[in-house]
Amino acid sequence: MSDHEQPPLPPTSRLSGDALPPVEQHAQQYETVRNAHETELIEDYVELIGDLLRHRGEARAADIASRMAVSQATVSKMIRRLNELGLVTSRPYRSLFLTEEGHKMAETSRARHDIVLHFLRALGVRDTTARIDAEGMEHHVSDETLAIMQRFTEKHQS
């Protein structure tokens, strides 16, 4: 369907029963996933804080806790981490705010999230399902794939 630059597909378009990828490539796949996992949660928190600020004007720990379905203690601990990472500023009993860097991360995450979500809907996935899938998928979609998803969505939007 896509007449975007067709990548030069390797000679072997492998089917399921095919050879394993070479060790280094295989290893790199798993490494990429592990690295994604490290930043995933951080990004989720930052993205949510950004969303809360945008829509509610403030981001309180209690809201984060209920939206993430996690205890307040967990959120509190996480906020300390985000603070150490220079992503948020927080004064006790006050709303959180994002630093410059945190804001950038939130924007990037939200953009990525939206692209995936809209793509899934354009594909024909039901809204509720699309939201759940997007939440999980967003951290594992490369920029290359993201670009393709975006073009696809634009094209298939009536």
Add this chain to the structure above:
Amino acid sequence: MSDHEQPPLPPTSRLSGDALPPVEQHAQQYETVRNAHETELIEDYVELIGDLLRHRGEARAADIASRMAVSQATVSKMIRRLNELGLVTSRPYRSLFLTEEGHKMAETSRARHDIVLHFLRALGVRDTTARIDAEGMEHHVSDETLAIMQRFTEKHQS
């Protein structure tokens, strides 16, 4: 804990700058992702063991370690867990084998993995990227989306 967010929420499908999903739905999204993470690694190991058995006839800890880019100690520990979970059988210093249940999990994972991978390629994603993305995405794609991906791939396969 109680939810003091009362603003009326507009109907679902709107664009990025829009209202947050209702708390329960939002919470469920994150919960689903957390649950996926719990089984993800297990499935990756089992899937890899299945692949090694299929292609190499045996699955040694050393192979798993190098393909996962992880230390042998980590693999050893993980194998113990898989054992406790009734997914593999292992005798010390011998090749691993999958139990009935392990085999089923491996098959399911591989099928899911293949659907995502083929879908990405059909979309126009380059092979190397598709492999990396598929590895990360496979555990976060619902059955509904999976079915849609499969149909898409069949249709767009030239």
Add this chain to the structure above:
DNA sequence: CAAATAGTTTAACCATGGCTAACAATTATT
């Protein structure tokens, strides 16, 4: 057959991200 090498396991450690329970501070109610 003994020794070297390769493979496997164990022990001890670390960071992460959950949890509960107890406490502290703020805000709301009466």
Add this chain to the structure above:
DNA sequence: AATAATTGTTAGCCATGGTTAAACTATTTG
């Protein structure tokens, strides 16, 4: 203003999934 309720923090616990280093087993080879 006093008290109640909500919100936030801290401390201590647990499981997971990594790590290195050392010990043990199996296999290969001189």
